[in-house]
Amino acid sequence: MSTEQLLILAAFVFCSGLFIALTKKNSIFILIGIELMLNASNINFVAFSQDDPTLQGQMAAIFVMVIAAAETAVALAILFKIYRHYQSSDLKDANELKG
Amino acid sequence: MEIAELFSLIFGGLLALGCMILVLTKNLFYAAITLMMTFLAVAAIYILYGAEFVAISQIVVYVGGVLVLLIFGILLTQRVQGYKVEVSSYRIIPGALISGAFFYLLVNVIHNLPSHSGTSTISGNTIEQIGINLVTENILVFEAVAILLLVALIGAATIAKPEQP
Numbered sequence: 001m002s003t004e005q006l007l008i009l010a011a012f013v014f015c016s017g018l019f020i021a022l023t024k025k026n027s028i029f030i031l032i033g034i035e036l037m038l039n040a041s042n043i044n045f046v047a048f049s050q051d052d053p054t055l056q057g058q059m060a061a062i063f064v065m066v067i068a069a070a071e072t073a074v075a076l077a078i079l080f081k082i083y084r085h086y087q088s089s090d091l092k093d094a095n096e097l098k099g
Numbered sequence: 100m101e102i103a104e105l106f107s108l109i110f111g112g113l114l115a116l117g118c119m120i121l122v123l124t125k126n127l128f129y130a131a132i133t134l135m136m137t138f139l140a141v142a143a144i145y146i147l148y149g150a151e152f153v154a155i156s157q158i159v160v161y162v163g164g165v166l167v168l169l170i171f172g173i174l175l176t177q178r179v180q181g182y183k184v185e186v187s188s189y190r191i192i193p194g195a196l197i198s199g200a201f202f203y204l205l206v207n208v209i210h211n212l213p214s215h216s217g218t219s220t221i222s223g224n225t226i227e228q229i230g231i232n233l234v235t236e237n238i239l240v241f242e243a244v245a246i247l248l249l250v251a252l253i254g255a256a257t258i259a260k261p262e263q264p
Contacts, residue, residue, distance in 0.1 A: 001104070001107045001108060001111055004209055004210075004212070005111070006107075006111070006144070006148070007209045007212075008205075008206055008209055009111050009114060009115065011202055011205035011206060011209065012115060012118060012202065013114065013115075013118050013137075014201075014205070015198040015199070015201055015202040015205070016118035016119070016121060016122050016198070017118075018194075018197070018198040018201060019122055019194050019195060019198040020121060020122060022190060022193070022194035022197060022198065023188045023189060023190050023191050023194035023195075024186055024188055025186060025187055025188065025189060026127060026186040027176075028127060028169060028172050028173055028176065029127060029130060029186050031169065031172075032121065032130055032131070032134055032169065033121075035134065035161070035165060035169075036118065036121065036134075036137070039137070039138070039141050039161075042141070042153070042157075043141060043144065043145075046144075046145050046148050046149075046150045046153060047148060049150070050148055050149060053228075054228075054232070055225060055228050055229055055232060056232075058150050058152065058153050058225065058229060059229065059232055059233070059237050059240075061150070061153045062152070062153060062156055062229070063240060063244055065153075065156055065157065065160050065161070066160075066244050066247075066248055067244065067247070068160075068161075068165065069160050069164055069165055069248070070247055070248050070251035070252070071251075072164075072165045072168055072169070073168065073251055073252055073255040074251050074254060074255045074258070076168055076169075076171075076172045076255070076259075077254070077255035077256070077258040077259035078258060079172060079176065080172070080175065080176065080258075080259045081258055081259065083175075083176040084261075089176040089177065092189075
């Protein structure tokens, strides 16, 4: 694939992730969508660092990966808390503050 | 060169297929397994485009870490016994409009990019270069990310801990 085709593929992955995050009701499915979007951004970083011998794009991709891992851990902790409180992992049920 | 082209098409196709399955499936557990396929396809694409270290990190961090966490999450928050782990969708038409419009925008932007040689000029040992970068130019980012990861993991453990009576 040329770089342009790779970028279009990454755009497709990003938009699939966006669609999943916007339309699914389950909170873990929304996390899956967010992971897809982060992966799409990483594909772009790698695609653009092909011509760069200093590899700054790949460095950015690695840092994005670390932040994605931290984000997943915190998000799952919050989801467990919500599940324990509302007995549901549907985000439409979590609709009160300090309930 | 031919074989690399063929493999990039195969893995690109797998990645697109995985995304389609993720969009269309209702079963949460199938989605997690399909996500593993997409992560591995992304890792293969990284290798084909000269980012071996990023590919290995992708497999270790995403497939080995994030995905296992997600599957634990599914098992702990769904009532698996006697119920199907199915997920319904809502706002499908606005969601499709927004993501479709955004895809159109991105494709337009990509077509207007200045042209590019399209061949990888990276050669030799990228891992050595990445290691040198990590402890020279990017040392501040490296340390900041390390502290962020520590704080995030401690915070996650504190949030998820059961309340003491």
